[in-house]
Amino acid sequence: MTDFAIKLQQWFTVNKRELPWRMVNDPYKVWLSEIILQQTQVVQGESYYLKFVDSFPTVFDLASASEDRVLRRWQGLGYYSRARNLHAAAKTIVDDYNGVFPNTFNDIIKLKGVGPYTAAAIASICFDEPCAVVDGNVFRFISRLKGISTAIDSTVGKKEFSQIADELLDKENAGEHNQAMMEMGALVCRPSNPLCHDCPFNTDCVALASKQIGNLPYKEKRTKQRARYLHFFLIRNENKIVLEKRNAKDIWKNLYQLPLKETRSAKKIKSFDLRESQPLFVKKYKHILSHQILYASFYFADKSVLSQLEGEYFDVDLELLDDYAFPQLVVNFLSDVGVVKTD
DNA sequence: AAGACGGGGTA
DNA sequence: TACCCAGTCTT
DSSP states (O other), rough: OOOOHHHHHHHHHHOOOGGGGGGGOOOHHHHHHHHHTSSOOOHHHHHHHHHHHOOOOHHHHHHSSOOHHHHHHHSSOOOTTHHHHHHHHHHHHHHTTTTOOSSHHHHHHSSTTTTTHHHHHHHHHHHHHOOOOOHHHHHHHHHHHTTOOOOOOSHHHOOOOOHHHHHHOOGGGGHHHHHHHHHHHHSSSSSSOOOOOGGGTTTTTTHHHHGGGGGOOOOOOOOOOOEEEEOOOOOOEETTEEEEEEOOOTTTOEESSOOOEEEEOOOOOOGGGTTTTOOEEEEEEEEEESSSSEEEEEEEOOOOOOOOSSSSSSEEEEGGGGGGGGOOOHHHHHHHSSOOOOO
């Protein structure tokens, strides 16, 4: 065991957070937590984890549930392919593994939605396989500790950081070591205002000595956003409203929404002939996603507007809206006009 | 190799 | 604003 690994695990023993998925090393629950925490902070994912464990205590419960029910539990968390893949993988585990979670990195990574990070996390935490995890926390911690400015979003960077993580790994305690690496990145070696004064490695840190903390890790790509203009129609009759399901390869796949007309610009809706149904403007929202800025308008309308739209529409009783997963944008609107209560 | 994919938080 | 988050999949 290296001095680094000893110091790291001593720090972890004292400072680790009590998180619900750390109570037991049930691979089903560890898997669930890892999928939920992809690109998601612990504070945001924790309540979803508890909801999932409560709704689907075992992989059999998850596999036998409908996709609608799984997506509804995921509502508001984003990156919904995670939920769809989670559901598909649960079926694989039940059908191909008799419900017994695969126990090697090479089998685990075959599951839908499981990549190198998640496979290493599960294999090390649950099955003591010596695989080093490399997530955003580990990239940051290593790049600063070693003073490495290779882009973390490049192919060579991924290889380089992964190799260093392998060298640092305590192979006898891979699961604890990996969690300690990530916890360091999350609690001490934070993106901004890292706690270098309290860091057990501050005398070893290359970036700290060279005043490069603020410049590391280095990333070369920056995401570009495009604008979209969405016009939703709230069509209400009696105690029902009209919905449609999103099926396209696009954001929010397999979620539900109000009847939608998308236009190329903010003004195009004016050429959209709505006179007969006399829609009443209600509310505008600007909704920010990683790659898109959504300018959304919501209108009250009646059923005649549907003849001017293309889509498969159906009525749903207001009492049953809880069974459908909606994009957060739609949840915000329905909540603001009192059609639904927020959970 | 580069984009797409959500939503919330920080400075 | 810009960047980040216990990343993965598609093109």
